[in-house]
Amino acid sequence: MTNGTENKEPAKKSNFIHLQIEQDLKDNKNNGRVHTRFPPEPNGYLHIGHAKSICLNFGIAEKFGGKCNLRFDDTNPTKEEMEYVDSIMKDVRWLGFDWEDRLFYASDYFGKLYDFAVQLINEGKAYVDDQGAETISQQKGTPTRPGMESPFRDRSSEENLDLFQRMAAGEFDEGARVLRAKIDMASPNMHMRDPIIYRIMKAHHHRTGGKWQVYPMYDFAHGQSDYWEGITHSVCTLEFEVHRPLYNWFIDQLIEGDYRPRQVEFARLNLTYTVMSKRRLLELVKEGYVNGWDDPRMPTISGLRRRGYTPESIRSFSDRIGVTKVDGMIDVSLLEYSVRDHLNKTAQRVMGVLNPMKVIITNYPEGQEEEHDAINNPEDPEMGSRKVSFSRELYIEQEDFMEDPPRKFFRLALGREVRLRYAYFITCNDVIKDKDGNITELHCTYDPASRGGNSPDGRKVKATLHWVSVKHAVKAEVRLYDRLFNDEDPGGHKDVDFKEFLNPDSLNVLPECFIEPFVSDAKPLDNFQFERLGYFNLDFDSTPGKPVFNRTVPLRDSWTKEQNK
């Protein structure tokens, strides 16, 4: 990450976690050190909610001159894969953050964790339970009723140690026994009711292979990993709030000296019209409702990247939404605002026609062509200009012509004059139709004196249209995306599966669009503004002769708004 001064992004908003850290610093906790970590489980791709956490954690390190680790929470070999590890590292880097040499895995600590478990056994604070999952669960009680103690709770340390070692040696079947912390079966906090800390799993682990037959549970690995890495502020989401006493209990058993990590919880991100759980996203991918984790309709980092979102836009979004403990729902329009805001300032402008309507300039000589200057980005003069080719046959947007224009429609109509951007004023004289009455082309005349787009007599037109020259344009496929779900909170209905709310029109492929040849040199992910339409970027599916564009987001559109009134 760039350091402070050269960073043009606005100063980061403060939040309650920053305030707590400032207080900790005042109290000289942990000798004034600030060290965070981003701890994903490699069981899926990262999504925009993780981006919030990444920005928060790395942002804290940046703000307080501390460090932020990347740590994979890989304690469940049945769900975790190398593919996910790779994608996560790629996404974090793409977002603009750097863990330097601090890449860790919970599996790095399997040895220490095992030793710690042995220590707890020796201290009489952990025991092997021979009961099955169902029995243990029943004995656990309910949130409103205390649990009851396991008949194996008071085994001797020797027996526990022997059993645990044999568990680790693979002597028992999966599920046959577990190691539990001996805390309090009557605790009002379910997590303190002798939580399971080790289970037998004979699965192959993506890093340790077949070395282990027992794996630590999340609660037994996370805080300890924090401790061994010197983490000072262990930032996680709200659902772990009730785990905090357990987190602290393990730290208490481990602690020597003054240093102590502290868990702080914040509200995870919820966005309207999408789902944000890895389970649901995985379901969409596995069952083919979308085309992979990086489908541009997905709220994954890889999906947003492919869709044309920039790291800057995601970071500014993340800053804009803030950090609190209120479990709310952010309007996607805020995300869309963030990309528009960034792309408006940075994206190359280009003209492209999505739904072509042929226009013949009847008074323009056949075979003649010429070039006009076009500004690359009016928001950034340094981006310069380019030439666009003009000729007798052009395409304009179908929606830019109406035979029977309503009062506030300013664009082309029979007998009306409009401007072709950077080129000429044209007037429509004739509408050509086929047998069925469909308009096939428009006959227009141009005013040679308006070359460049202005008439010397000061004549005004109410509309400027984008266009391309038929002869020069590049044919492209354009993919238009709409929200993946029709419901604001598809995952929030108790009796209806979220997939019921899938938007059947979330993908609209336009196979025959025409774009000015400037885009021929584009590389995948390059962002453009197609003037008057929106922001688009080149997709990986492009082939040399056939570019494919994704619409990132349309431009704000006060005309559609007017129509909807």
Place this chain on the structure above:
RNA sequence: UGACCUGUGGUGUAAUUGGCAACACGUCUGAUUCUGGAUCAGAAGAGUCCAGGUUCGAGCCCUGGCAGGUCAACCA
């Protein structure tokens, strides 16, 4: 019938030790414009979940309610 957490315009966040509820998005006007974009100017919209209390003064403190969320995986 439990524990923990959270309630501020439509949405998201602010509000120094209690001191006129602020900002962003969205919405609506108007100006401007070779993008019905951008930009600029302005407006509407909450009296802070409710009821008490302390105080000269409460969104901030106290009491009691109410509402929502989380917790009963050998998941994280």
